[in-house]
Amino acid sequence: MMSDRVADRVKGLKGSGIREFFDVAQQMEGAISLGVGEPDFVTPWSIREACIFSLEKGYTSYTSNWGLLELREALSDSIYKESGVYYDPEGEILVTTGVSEAFDLAVRAIANPGDEVIIHEPSYVSYKPCTVFAGGMPVCVDTRVEDEFKLRAEKLEERITEHTKALILSYPNNPTGATLSGKDMEEIADVVNEHDLLVVSDEVYGKLTYGGKHTCFSSLNGMKDRTILLNGFSKAYAMTGWRLGYAAGNKEIIEAMMKIHQYIMLCAPITAQMAAMEALRTNDEVEKMVSEYNRRRRLMVEGLREIGLSCFEPKGAFYTFPSIENTCLTSEEFAKKLLLEEKVVVIPGSVFGACGEGFIRCAYAVSQYEIKEALDRIGRFLERHPV
Numbered sequence: 001m002m003s004d005r006v007a008d009r010v011k012g013l014k015g016s017g018i019r020e021f022f023d024v025a026q027q028m029e030g031a032i033s034l035g036v037g038e039p040d041f042v043t044p045w046s047i048r049e050a051c052i053f054s055l056e057k058g059y060t061s062y063t064s065n066w067g068l069l070e071l072r073e074a075l076s077d078s079i080y081k082e083s084g085v086y087y088d089p090e091g092e093i094l095v096t097t098g099v100s101e102a103f104d105l106a107v108r109a110i111a112n113p114g115d116e117v118i119i120h121e122p123s124y125v126s127y128k129p130c131t132v133f134a135g136g137m138p139v140c141v142d143t144r145v146e147d148e149f150k151l152r153a154e155k156l157e158e159r160i161t162e163h164t165k166a167l168i169l170s171y172p173n174n175p176t177g178a179t180l181s182g183k184d185m186e187e188i189a190d191v192v193n194e195h196d197l198l199v200v201s202d203e204v205y206g207k208l209t210y211g212g213k214h215t216c217f218s219s220l221n222g223m224k225d226r227t228i229l230l231n232g233f234s235k236a237y238a239m240t241g242w243r244l245g246y247a248a249g250n251k252e253i254i255e256a257m258m259k260i261h262q263y264i265m266l267c268a269p270i271t272a273q274m275a276a277m278e279a280l281r282t283n284d285e286v287e288k289m290v291s292e293y294n295r296r297r298r299l300m301v302e303g304l305r306e307i308g309l310s311c312f313e314p315k316g317a318f319y320t321f322p323s324i325e326n327t328c329l330t331s332e333e334f335a336k337k338l339l340l341e342e343k344v345v346v347i348p349g350s351v352f353g354a355c356g357e358g359f360i361r362c363a364y365a366v367s368q369y370e371i372k373e374a375l376d377r378i379g380r381f382l383e384r385h386p387v
Helices: 015-027 044-058 069-083 100-108 128-133 151-160 182-194 251-264 268-280 281-308 331-342 368-384
Strands: 091-098 117-121 137-142 162-172 198-201 227-232 245-248 361-362
Touching: 015 069, 044 268, 069 091, 069 128, 069 268, 091 251, 100 128, 100 162, 100 198, 100 227, 100 251, 117 151, 117 251, 117 331, 128 137, 137 151, 137 251, 151 182, 162 182, 162 227, 198 331, 198 368, 245 251, 281 368
Parallel strands: 117 137, 117 162, 162 198, 198 227
Antiparallel strands: 091 245, 227 245
């Protein structure tokens, strides 16, 4: 009888596979976590100082539902400088409590019950649940390591029906670290335009791109009006706990997102917004962190290959996605045994979609020392479970 009190769409969903491993590791002395995608850097001092100063000056009130106008103006300038796309700060940018809220708002603002929303997998764990919460129907498109985990335009086209409303695009990708070239994106944009689709483009890892410059999807010809651009401060600025993101896009859609936001969240914390304005001026610190991530990326990929795991070379974010298929263990079995036997936390690829089975996600947002120690432990584990 009690189970009838919970909505069916919630009862049918599993909890986050990422948090499950994180919670276990928190209680395990000596564990090394390659699990949660959180920078090990402390938020740069100038950003923390801006927050402290704002408190000293008494900035403790609500802000506009849209967010501080000064911050939206700074975001507009930043987006234009980096991608050449102009967004009106007074109607085309909404400040949110993290990119997770921005994504939830975007899907709820555009999806009618039964609308199909295409999601390429492996993908971040919240995309499908949030689509279900919004009443939409998730439609998954597998990507393959042989294609460098890129969403191919022809595969996208195969999944489009008369009920398709939108595409969720997430590059640089969590969990694979894959990126798309400008040409790759243009081919997807052609399909989007032909079928009159909307695109929710999660670009929170855009600044964490190695060996090339990230292309903002809305900068492509004809895509600004079709794209809801999502980004935030958690990853590039090491501001995960500040919970600050934003959405930029078509005025009608952004206003619809704001209506939902004003009822469920009201506004993002003013102290985080004040700090974010300083963050947008701290490119030197971001460049230092990206440079260090790049060193760790090479160390992780080379180390995984040396101990016998085939590993695609990630071009963005801070994750590797090595194959464990030859161990004869499922990705969940591998992750649980590795945690219990060697106290190393990795995330089973299966939590990111069915095509993630046979892989594990290893985050290199930890020190080089911890990476080396984790690789030694995984190496010992593989000696007992040979590939």
